[in-house]
Amino acid sequence: MTTKALQPAGSRLAQAWGEILDFALVLWVVRVPLVSVAAGLLLMAAITEAQDVMVHVAMAGAPLAKRAWISWELVQLFASTFLFWAMPVHYAARLLLETDRGLAARIAPVAKAGPGARAAAASGALGWVILLVPRVLGALTFVAFAIGARQAIANLPTIDDTPVVAAARAQLGYVSWLMLAGVPAFFAYAAVRVRMVKSGPLADLDRWLAPRVAGVFRRIGLGARADDPAGELHATGRLTLLIYAVGVAVVLVANPVDLARALPLAAAVPLVFGGWVPLLSFFSALGRRLHFPFLLTLFALGVAGVAVFGDNHAVRLRDAAPPARASLRQGLDMWMEANGCAGKPQDCPRPVIVAGAGGASRAGFFTASVIGHFLDVDTFRKGSVHTQADQTKTVHAPLDDGRLAGKADGQPVLNGAQVRNRIFAISGVSGSAYGAAVIAGALAATGPPGGAVPCPREAQGYWFGEKINTWRDCLEALTAGDYLTAVFFGLAFHDQVQLWVEDRATLLEKAWEARFADLVSQAPAVAAADAQRPDGQKAAERLAQPFLALPRSAASWVPFLVLNGTSVDTGQRIVTTDLDPTMAAAPCLTGGPPERCPIFTHALDFHALIPERKDVALSTAASNSARFPVISPPGAIQGRKSKVADRIVDGGYFENYGVESALDLAKAIVALEPGLAPFILVISNDPQVTLGEAGAGEGTAQPEAADTLWLGEVAGPLGAVSAVRGGRGRLAQADARAFLGARLAATCGPHMAHIKVAPETLAGTCPPEPKRQDIRAVAMSWWLSKPVQINLREQTKSAQAKSAEGKSGWAGSGGGLCSNDREIAAVWTALATPSKACLRTTAAAQPAPALPPSLSAPSSPAPSSPAPPSGGIRQTP
Template structure:
């Protein structure tokens, strides 16, 4: 039996201290978890480091001072103070020193003597651990600042990079000052609180009471707990409002520190009574959220004015409309190549890269010989296949083309999160298509979803309800609404992207609020139910689902969307697409699957074919003849924003989207990020290219990448396999990576498989396009794949044939060295990251490829 004088008999003093230190850390586990999470976040997550390079606030000095003052005030008061106080308050007690089940059989005096002896032996540890833990938030921020600095140290050619590094230096000084202030406050805590207590006692109402410094500090802690619950309630009900006042970097101290005090109080109660209250709370929240069966459902729309049979268009009808837009609708007329854009996944980074490349193409459409008199800048683009962030990028392009006024970009306002906002505000630049699409992709989409993840989604009430104008939706819906609000801000309202309320309630027919599909209908900016297009011109009535030719000949051409998700149940592609899933076979006698191994989301959500009220209709038989019965696809409509997110539901930030079949929620599936299947969008792009080739149209596939890669190797190479592994990667792995290889290696492999599948798909595309060109006469346009990417070390040599527009964009980087091997991938991008992605079109290889593409698009 342990004695009061020898609690660890026979154990050396060093190991006794190690054992007791682990006991202290366990007792302070809430504070420990908070600081470890912060250290990992700022030390390992590039996206978190990128938050500290946020120069978007520099458009106004008072605004920048306010924002970063809020950040460091929250760092000190909302994160560091609760971490220190929670640990110290726990260690000041005695219940943690002896487990409750051991303390029960002991006599009170014996337990007290043992506790006092333990406290005496390890007094230094008990005093230092809370102080060290409280200093860790400042250390985490310092690590994050170092990472942000390192990412930009070889990109000084970009003015945004220099501005960001200046900001990082200023923040490092502020972080050091805050850490010093924390140290002084900890050392002088007793003196300061005692002096403050005396002042409080001097107030008339308190003269008859004795208030110690400790009691006063406890009162402050109780006030913080009350503040925490108030913050939780507001964030739960109105995450958009909270994220408008505490956005991005300032959110991190709130998310990591706001729950430390109440959870530490629960942990102390656990020590006293031997009941795992924290674990029980976690289980209760998990059970509560799991009881909400429809919290993560896809957002659907009630039936609209146009029949759902017109939601998806037959391939032949779509091709007829594309030919009409490109002046080759008559028999025997030569058509130009049809461009298919495949946009790789990668959150806002992918959306911005896609917007940059496609925006440049739209701006250069006047180079084509047939441009005169055309107000359809997107007419050469037949389809766009997007994955994850690339899906958002192509959806933004489609919405902007639908909202274009007389062929010009629809943007009117630039938010300060756009790296070229100041130039537009000052009148030094106007909105080109490239600027407009970049502005649409550069918003802060992260903050509302982050608040929803931290507060609402972990305690989702099983009975849905709304509080005034605040519907309680999951973080996926918050992300969709952030897209909708930002699009509306840039193109129309100029209201804050964080304005409370449902933008789509008043903007249902435009932007990302419009219904997916209905090309030629009012939902897409084309025909209305009376047969008039967006310009009020008469157009032939049509049913695109039945494949009747000449559909909506008067409506402007809008590129088809093919958004790639992944089915949870099968692991196959789950596509949200404008195209009917079948097409006429080459012999014209039947219909074949357009993308046979994949599923169509609208078909998956429609009434099952075996329903008896179908008057004996055998659904598979409907696709055996030359016509497909589009009316069988009676699934509810989706907004463009919801359709984009079916492809962008990657772990943590976005949950899997649940859907059921019409009339029977017992059947259904869940959709997750398309990158689970493959991250390039090339598989679906190839399906479309094959269909175009069968119809005699030359397909061009443009693959837009955004993951930084090394430049292509120049000069002779050894006789090795075409694809050589990165030899030495395993030897170069960090110590922690090797130590945790049992867990990290499989996860890393699964993550990188997304890119590997994309590379395999790209190789299949190259082979398939080469096969299409056998026998084609010399000089004609040929089926090709074009690849425009992001280089970690771009070649920025100055060209001899630069245009004035290129010189304005690229003069500052030509002849300079840019090396940014790691580029943040998040639903928000710092201006320096935007500038780096924009500069990629100044890169020698990308510039050459884009020039080749534009010349090919001009051929017939």
């Protein structure tokens, strides 16, 4: 082949390469809008928690099992996407392209030509790229939500109320198509806008406005290029972008919690991704003009500023009287009095210690739902009518729950007040710490047991139900709020400023406080109880009140709280508790003087780290345990000399189940009162963990590593660090079973129960075997969609109840893998069993009634000789 023949091909190749470089240059110039759109697409395509917010849009505006079609939430999402994301991205990209001098050198302007025609005539493909890229970026913001809606369909869980999922699935499909319709609509808007600014009222406004704002634009770097005085960006567009940037700065820094009410969940996403686009685009353009890396410099200055002046991540402290915490001895005496067995511990019921695992709102909701299930024992005794979302009603006769014992079994008949009094303490981690705080606040809100629930009759949004009738309804409604929006406003804006503004952890706490106050303040029973409170405190403000001021008495029992965080400095637990963390015990097996023997092994006491006359709000005490990466920052604990004593992060870093502290407390109880027989209830919420633990040995999970591992040098260590938190939780459970089994008699029934969330295959069935496989993810963030809430509630429904409703009940199949029947039966048995029935050393011990045959499980093997009364406290590294 001759050289002459090769020249055209080489020329075409060179031209194609040049066009690729031109396209890359355009993308580099618009990198800020491009990153904004790319991040949104990635979020909606890959993150289950982001996809879950689309379910709220789909299910809002209509009863369950009904389709809303066009709802206010859907209109709000479309408008928010257009105004707060698509338009700023489009305008910012156009501004960057029209004012960039590097691109100007590539284009030979043709005077008096239209925006696209002039560029196209001058440089061919490059002109069309400059014209289309801003429009494509703006249109892709609608595509992101269409993808999120489609992905959300695949994430919908299997629930017995099948019409709910059917309606949600259909409506999500409709939402996805409607958001896709925003693509041609946005292109049409861009084309019409170009014509509108050429003639008519908008053109007249632009001509009047241009000379009056030209000086302002010139001073801030938004003026027209010297070689293009007419400009392609009109004054109205530039002014709109400037007003948007200023408005974002003012509104978001001012009050994100109130803004979250106006733009909840999906409607907030456009503002989160579009809010910084104008300002960062300005610095990007300024950097290219001055050949200086302004964006990188801003980031470096931010890092240096935090290092020099500190951040805004201090744990919120508040003035308070010197902490007056009950000792364990006082707490046990008060608990025994509440249970009618003061001075006679062997006649007392078994003190129940709840251990709640981490998992954000999923954990808080599930922990509250499970506790509510047991508080509503009166409902099981009296029978109930269950109404499905499609209005189908099923009548449950009294005592038709096969897990619940009664007089015929030789056990006393419990009532809700007695169940409440049985719970001695709740050890919470992360989201379960929030659930524990809500449970304690709600129980304290109505005073003595037996009162009405502290919630209004009518549900106030976000929760799946319409009427609040029971304790379970109330606790679920209190934990079902939108706490995600305020956190992400804080992450996107407040924590990027870090001057005097509140950080995202504080915003999360205030969102908790607001949800609790909104519901509790509307409860008639609370108003009556408030009028009789001698301290004048309002129950609706309970989460905002001092942690150590939580009212507790024998007449109005509220469980003690043990909320577990992790020390950044030492890696130990930091326990925030309203119990004195020491006791008098000789010998002290945890180390230390007998008169001040630590209850919690190798743990730090949060209140010992802060000044003497300081405390934290109940919400902050929960937040101490729930500082998960990205969502909440490490909290700086201000010590007694205005110096940082330590930093606290999520308790799940150390141990994700809360069992370590529950076990420590159980050991301390039997050391002080050998006549009591503690029972530990573990509540976890991760279906993937349930699957991994099934079929494995005590305290272990079945390893099934992938054949390949991307970036193994990085992913391997990070994966191990992440897995350790669950490994320590399983180890703590094994230790707890071993200690209680050695200490207590095997004849009184199980000493520990573990209520879990069942795994579900992508086909909507129970996994056929305890082997790791693809299962449907359950979203874990500070927000839960209604189908997920219903799915979590159904985890405690018995197979017998499912059968009564005519449901096939996949969750009732698969034995222990997908059913909590055996564990719930064990809890009911423990609640009705006196401590003396479990003691090895008393002749009065009577065997507890056996579980129903279908639910009986082998008890922990008893050792040949009794263990020492104090039990061996395991020394942890």
